[in-house]
Amino acid sequence: EDKVVQSPLSLVVHEGDTVTLNCSYEVTNFRSLLWYKQEKKAPTFLFMLTSSGIEKKSGRLSSILDKKELFSILNITATQTGDSAIYLCASHNRDDKIIFGKGTRLHILP
Amino acid sequence: EPEVTQTPSHQVTQMGQEVILRCVPISNHLYFYWYRQILGQKVEFLVSFYNNEISEKSEIFDDQFSVERPDGSNFTLKIRSTKLEDSAMYFCASSNTDHNQPQHFGDGTRLSIL
Numbered sequence: 001e002d003k004v005v006q007s008p009l010s011l012v013v014h015e016g017d018t019v020t021l022n023c024s025y026e027v028t029n030f031r032s033l034l035w036y037k038q039e040k041k042a043p044t045f046l047f048m049l050t051s052s053g054i055e056k057k058s059g060r061l062s063s064i065l066d067k068k069e070l071f072s073i074l075n076i077t078a079t080q081t082g083d084s085a086i087y088l089c090a091s092h093n094r095d096d097k098i099i100f101g102k103g104t105r106l107h108i109l110p
Numbered sequence: 111e112p113e114v115t116q117t118p119s120h121q122v123t124q125m126g127q128e129v130i131l132r133c134v135p136i137s138n139h140l141y142f143y144w145y146r147q148i149l150g151q152k153v154e155f156l157v158s159f160y161n162n163e164i165s166e167k168s169e170i171f172d173d174q175f176s177v178e179r180p181d182g183s184n185f186t187l188k189i190r191s192t193k194l195e196d197s198a199m200y201f202c203a204s205s206n207t208d209h210n211q212p213q214h215f216g217d218g219t220r221l222s223i224l
Contacts, residue, residue: 034212042201042215043153088153096166098143098213100153 002027006089006101014109017079021104023089024071033065033072036088038103043088046074076106084108116202116216123192124224131187131219133202142185143203143213144177146170153201159185189221197223 007022025033032050036043047056049065049072056063060079065072076083086103115134123129135142144156157167159177174190185204189196199220203213 036215038153041199041217045212045214048212090153096141096158096160097168098145098155098158100145100155102152 002091002093002097002099004089004091004099004101006087006104008104009102010105010107012107012109013079015079015081017108018075018077019079019106021074021076021087021089021106022071023073023101025089025091025099026070027091027093027099029094030067030091031094032092034090034092034098035063035072035074036090038086038088046087079108081108081110114202114204114214114216116200116219118219119217120220120222122222122224125194126191129189129192129221131189131200131202131221133185133187133204133216134183135185135202135204136206136214137183139204139206139214141165141205141213142177142179143205144187145201145203145215146198147201147218148195148198156187192221192223194223197221 004025032048034048035046047063052065052067060077063074084107086105088100088103090098090100092098117132142159145153147153155168157171158165176188178186199218201218202216205211205213
């Protein structure tokens, strides 16, 4: 059965800390891995990763995929209270099926 | 920036009634999706739709669910006979070309079944 597993489920850090969120996957016909940030309602897109070893960056956020070990990480440096959210990882396979992980609930303390 | 819009934002319906959730994807997008998120649980894939037909669906998407693109702009999800366990937030998403483009999500419709 295809699955996406995120860890930790919950994380509390102080502002300014760096965090690493993990996502492992077991998916048939894998195509890409996506990271989303979910605050109050809809997930907002962060990254799409299709190739191993190529880091994608957006400001203080970065992510990388390892297709051999079947995992991805999302790094956030110099965290701010506005980074508090649920971070979702999802796999997208070639049959156009998307599976989300349960998310990591990140809380940044001022 | 163009966005996916969903209506209504909140729908309350009696169990057994039919509901139609509406979505207007971004205008030049070709791939459309529905997801649901039961309160406190993870986002679950329901169905993907391309070229006027379902391309993939999950085990959740049983015979009580259907999707339609009736007029070239709306993308609807119909639940024929709602059950209490259908209460959830339903998200619509769309993407531009093929699977190399990310999906853009609407703000969701909160469906409450009484």
